[in-house]
Each structure stands twice: as structure tokens, then as C-alpha cells.
Amino acid sequence: MTQTQPIRIGTRGSALALAQAHETRDRLAAAHSLPADAFEIVVIKTTGDRVLDRPLKEIGGKGLFTREIEDALLSVQIDIAVHSMKDMPTVQPEGLVIDCYLPREDVRDAFVSGAYAGISELPQGAVVGSSSLRRRAQLAARRPDLTLVEFRGNVQTRLKKLEEGVAVATFLAMAGLSRLDMLHVARGAVSPDEMLPAVAQGCIGVERRGDDARMAGLLAAIGDGDSALRVAAERAFLARLDGSCQTPIAGLAELDGGRLRLRGEILRPDGSAVIAGERIGPAGDGPAMGTDLAEELRGRAPSDFFDWS
């Protein structure tokens, strides 16, 4: 019998990241009838995990949670890396590709609060915790009376802050709560009509070396075509807007038969302006629709719209 090396799956160490790595492993194992010991989960600490005391926007943009993992892929310390696509830069380093997306989870944001059932129930001036520029801007646009406070850390830390009364409500991704088996903490899901989710929210992507034919073959069996089409449209939209941590951007593509509907939105961080639009077209045209919608929103934005510092 030949002894083969386990497939090394790189991931961050947070509970959510581990749940996502386990889901990927379980799908691969099932698709290829492989035993659990055919895989090894390799936990990698990233800069984003290390620096907990400053707002993310001060430390740097997207890539904070991925750089060290991609370095491990390139230096062949791991074979695949599992990511929340929401946190991924739109361009991967030379030599790496992401072309495997798992079936997408709930894309919506969750409203989390002990005292109130939804955004419209929040009393005048209520304090809401969020460190997401997008959620803060969207909330400020809808409810300029609310006070927003920074809320970093993992789900448990944020829930503890709610318990301590630092804020009366916060938002989390439904997908994250679902993967952590914590959907019960959501008072409700916020409709995308009320709060358009982040680009690629709820989507797990698997990254590999571009020249690794073995991994390409294994991953092909677990990739979901609809997720790929939707995320391609959303990420093309994001890419054309030079999306960074400094730019509140939301985008969601949905499939209805062979048609794809892409909605996009850019905001001023204080919520004082929201520029939104949509495209509907053939499912395969997502990338072109994304670029085109981004161009439209850019064209409609005042000249100072993208300089917020």
C-alpha cells in the first residue's frame, strides 16, 4: 500500500474559519470517498488575528486576514486554503487561483439585540456596535439619529459587549452564525432591500496553486456553479470600484433561472449619500455587468466621493 501525504488545508484559527475548513474537508472527503486522516487542518495566524486593539481600517486593507495563508500556499506548506470570500482581495497573488466556491449560505445580515426586534424598533439615539464600514454607513443612512461605536472581535466578544451594555444592538452575518450553530442569537435576518450585504457575503472560496492539477481535480467535484456565477459578478463590481476597507460598498447577485440580477451600492461612510443601481442580464454576463454597474455608480458619484480620510 502506498502512503500518501495528507491534503493540508490552511485556515485561520477562529471558530468560524475552522468551521469553514471542516465543511470543505467534509465535502472533499464525501465527494472522493476519502477518510478523515487523508486531511490535515493547518491553522495559520494572520496579521488581522494578531492586532486586536486597533480598528481594522488603521492597520490596512483587505488581505490582512489572508496574506500569511497565501504565503503558506506559495511555499507549499499547505495545499489549499479556505476563505470567507467577503474578506478576499479581488486579485490573488501571482501563482494562486480561487475557482472553487462552496454552495452559498444565507447572504443576509443578522440583527442581534437582546432588547429590540429590528432596526425600526431601535429608540432615538440608541447605541449600535459595528466595526463594518458598510453596515455603519448603511445604518447611518437609514437612521442618522443612532450612535455608532466600534465593535471588533469574534462573535463571542461582540455578544459579551452587548450583554455588558456597551451597545443595544449589533449586526453579524447570518452565514457566520449558521456555520457556528448560533442562529439563535439573531433576532432576525435583515432583508437585502434594507441592508444590501457585502460582496461575496456567505460564500466560502477555496484557493490553490494555479499549477496544482491534483488539487484542481479534487476541488472540481465540490465547486458550486451558481455560487461561482454570483460571486464573479459581485467581485467584478467590487474590483472596478477599487474596493478597500475605506470604501463602504455593498453588492449582491441573485440567479433566477438563467437570469442574473446584480444590485450594487456605494455610500459615504457617514451615510450622508447612497448611490445604488442594478443590472439584469444572462447568468454568464456577470463580470461584464459588475464592471458596467460599477462604472455607472462611479459616474454618478460626486468628484470627492472616494476621498475619505
Ligand SMILES: NCc1[nH]cc(CCC(=O)O)c1CC(=O)O
Ligand atoms: N469580516 C469578518 C467576516 N468575514 C466573513 C464573515 C461571516 C461569514 C460570511 O459572510 O461568509 C464575517 C463575520 C461577520 O460579518 O459577521
